Amino acid sequence: MAGLQKxxxxxxxxxxxxxxxxxxxxxxxxxxxxxxxxxxxxxxxAIWIILSFVVxxxxxxxxxxxxxxxxxxxxxxxxxxxxxxxxxxxxxRNTTDRTT
Numbered sequence: 001m002a003g004l005q006k007x008x009x010x011x012x013x014x015x016x017x018x019x020x021x022x023x024x025x026x027x028x029x030x031x032x033x034x035x036x037x038x039x040x041x042x043x044x045x046a047i048w049i050i051l052s053f054v055v056x057x058x059x060x061x062x063x064x065x066x067x068x069x070x071x072x073x074x075x076x077x078x079x080x081x082x083x084x085x086x087x088x089x090x091x092x093r094n095t096t097d098r099t100t
Contacts, residue, residue, distance in 0.1 A: 020050060 011061035031043040 020046075024050065 024044065027046040027049075028044050030042035031045055031048065033048065039099045
């Protein structure tokens with residue numbers, strides 16, 4: 001089953017690469033992008049679109065990594081608090097057992 005899944009993923013990636021190649025070959029018109037005070041060199045439309053997807057994916061990965069780090073730090077802090085609370089509860093139970 002895992003082998004079939006790998007084959008399907010490889011086929012999907014190959015299909016997406018082929019689709020990007022066909023897209024870039026059909027969109028060869030050179031355009032330059034104008035930002036407020038900055039103008040880029042002219043490149044094909046497909047280059048700009050593919051570049052924007054790549055930058056978007058990288059930003060998404062970066063934000064996901066930051067969220068993962070934040071979650072793991074929070075989880076570690078909560079585990080420490082839980083351990084302290086369990087120790088305090090055990091200590092409280094031991095003192096009540098001795099008094100009764």
